[in-house]
Amino acid sequence: MKLILVDDEKGIIKGLQKMISRSIPECEIIGEAYNGVEGAQLIQKLQPDIVITDIRMPKADGLDMIKILKDDGSQTKFILLSGYADFEYARRGMHLGVQFYINKPVDEKQLRDCVHQVMELIGKERAKLREVDDLKQEVHSRIQEDVLREILDLGSDQTDLVEELFRIAQIQTEGTSFACVLLEFDGNFDTLKEFGLQSVYYQIDNALGQYQSVYRFRYTGAQVAVVVSHVGSIKYEELVGTIYFMKEEVYRELGLSMTVGIGGLKKQAIEIGQSFEEARNALSYKIVKGAGAVIRFPEIVNLTRQSHLVTDEMLAKLETSLENMDEVGCVDIIREVFRGMEAQAGVSPADLQLHCLNILLSSVRKMSFQQLQQNDFLSRHILSLESISRFRTLEQLEEWMVEVIRGIISFKLKHNIPKKKVIIEEIKDYVSTHYNEPISLADLAARFFISPHYLSQFFKQKTGDTYVNYLARIRIEKAKELLENTDSKVYEISQMVGYIDSQHFTRLFERLTGCKPSEYRKNLPKI
Template sequence: MRLILVDDEKGIVDGLKKMIGRYLPECKVVGVAHNGLEGVKLIQKLQPDVVITDIRMPQADGLDMIQMLRDEGSKAKFILLSGYADFEYARRGMQLGVQFYINKPVEEEQLRDCVHQVMETIQTDRAKLREVDDLKQEVHSRKQESALRDMLDVGSENAELMEELLQAAQLPTDGASFACILLEFDGHADALKEMSFQQVLCKIDLALKPYRGVYRFRYSGSQVAVVVSHSGAIGYGDLVHRIKTLKEGVYRDLKLSMTVGIGTVQKRAAGISQSFEEARYALSYKVVKGLDTVIPYPEIMDLNERSHPVPEELEAKLEAGLDNMDEVECVGTIREIFRWMEGEPSMSPAELQLQCLNILLSSVRKMSFQQLQQNDFLGRHILSLEGIARFRTLERLEEWMIQVIRRMIAFKLEHNIPKKKDMITQIKDYLSKHYNESISLAELAARFFISPYYLSQFFKQKTGDTYVNYLAQLRIGKAKELLEKTDLKVYEICQLVGYSDTQHFARLFEKLTGCKPSEYRRNLPKL
């Protein structure tokens, strides 16, 4: 503890210094003043924890000094040196919040006990402040994570909503670059237990420490999303290198294997969702690149550019058959695709194998992480170049593809996964019953055994609105009903419709209705 002594009698000051040095080794006298005005300047400069001051001094007495320091916001604790005749001074001291007094002449035991009491008070106050700060930080982190999660899922085309979410996330955007990363840990959803999860977050922070901002959180099951921001440019090669080093360190120290997709660097915050879509897309190519790999998005683009693309109409036809679990349609389409491949004599066996994977990827990419984990047939030994390498002829590849497609349809039927034409209806029905819960796109996708990326695209295609915007409209609609039919306070309604941040709720309400929640209630027609 840092102490300052203020007394106009040098002998008392010297005596206090000796006693403190002898009986209070945890304290250090950092300064001495001999009148109130001198004390004010010294205390403002050195910001001590404790001040022991006489009451009666020239220029400004001890209480005047305390008053001036309190007016300036000083947080120091004061101990008054007072005689038995100084009762009026003591009463004024209490009004100033002074709790501690030492009677003159000062005795060692009294000084030690009084300073120890002050130290305990200071430590208790600091502990309370830390609790408040920790709580504030936790609330801020939760709000930021919620906004970031929505930013990742909302889609890059919704600029207006993106601005709202950027404001809620409090991300610095001036002159900044951004990139997104998606980590997926090998194993089931429990692979990241709470302790190992915190250790992984620490590893991420350490690996990406040179960047100005690193925001990371559990995205879904065994997936961790990372948003990196930096003032100026982000070197993509350096970012990929750091992620590879992170992957090696996580396996070495935590014995966790992970596969990583890395999106491209974006020069504006509105591109964050695009970079995340790219990271998610890159990660889906683990069936080509293998597990326990780092997959930058540009590598996937290069891979696709080198391959012979199957006609889009045939891919769309296969996709429709899978979505509606029509085995006859799917098998027929596979036959058509292979007849087309027979007409491409320049394709090598390796290219044929890769082409089969690319055909399946359009379907596998729609499957959720949980679905892939549960479907053993679509595990690492089937959807991999090593697995396909066994089939060197078109005929055997064709039969293998049909077998995979049949297994995918059987899995969907076994788990009661809705057909494409029914899925949006079921999702809307689920949201109408659970709108007041924290429902991220990733969590919703896992519930319906579909990948978040595909759900985001499909939802927008079928409803004309993003998932995030649809949920916001639903919640605000429920909030309007509560404002109309109840006397609940705005913050209570905010929580009842699924929001934790009242300010964000009020801004969103005003944006979607044109007025604040309180104004909406005030303008309701009188019955």
């Protein structure tokens, strides 16, 4: 603790110095002053923790000095040296918030006890401030996480809203490069929880410490999303190398293995959703690359190119039949595809394997990771070029493909996964009931066994709106009902409908209704 002594008698200051050095070694005397004016200037300059001051001094007494400092916002604690005749001064000191007094002549034990009381009070106050700061940081982190989820789910077609969300999250965007990474840990979320997400976050932060800012949060299930931002440019190969290092460190320190999808680099904040979609797309190729791979989006682009042997129309028909669990239709399409392959002369085994891979990717790309993990058939038959290469004839490949398709449909029927034509209504009903919960697109996709990317596209196709906008409108309608029928404060209503940040809620309310929540309530018709 830093301490300053103020007294117009040099003998008293010297005596205090000796007693403090003997009895209170945890205090360091950083200055002395001999009147209230000098004392105020010295205290403002050095900002001590504790000041021991006489009351009666020339130029300005101790109480005048304290008032000057209090008016200036000083947080220093004061101990007044007072005689028995100074009762009136002591009473004035109480009005200034002074709690500690030492009678003259000063007793060393009394001095030590009094200073220790002040130190204990300072310690408690600082602990409370740390708690408040930690709480503020926790709330800010929650807001950042919620905002980033919303940005990642919005895509890149709503520039104004994305820019507003970045402002809310206090994330710098000007002159900044971004890249998104999606980690999927082996096992389920319970396995991940055993090690503690904070331990995982520490390893991520430590490995990616060279970048300006790293935001990480659980995305869904055993997946963790990572957003890397850096003022200036990011070198992609260096980022990939850092991700490899991070993956190895997490396994070495925590024993957790993971598969990683890395999106492309983006120069504009509005493109962050695209980078995340690329990371998610790259991770979906886990079925090709195998568990434990680090998969970059650029390297999967060539794999997604369809050949003329398996047309887009065929794949679209297969997807539709799968969504409607039409086993006969699926098998017919597989047979049609293979008849086309038979008619094609000079197709190499590698080409045949790649065509089959395209069909399999089309078959499972709309399934969620949870669905793939729970599918016993698919977990026994690893969908990769290595497994496909076991089959040397078209007939073997064809029958294996049919078996895989039947396994997918069987899984959907077993888990009562709704058909395409009814799933949107079930999703809308769920959102209408659970609007006040933190239901991200990823959480919703996991619940309904759909990939987040497909759900995002399908939802907009069927409703004409993005999921994020749809959820916002549901929440604002509920907020209007609460404004009309309750006396709850705006910030309380914000939390009731699922928004932690009441300022974001207010801006969103105004954007969708044309007025602020307080104005909406004020303009309600009087009954």
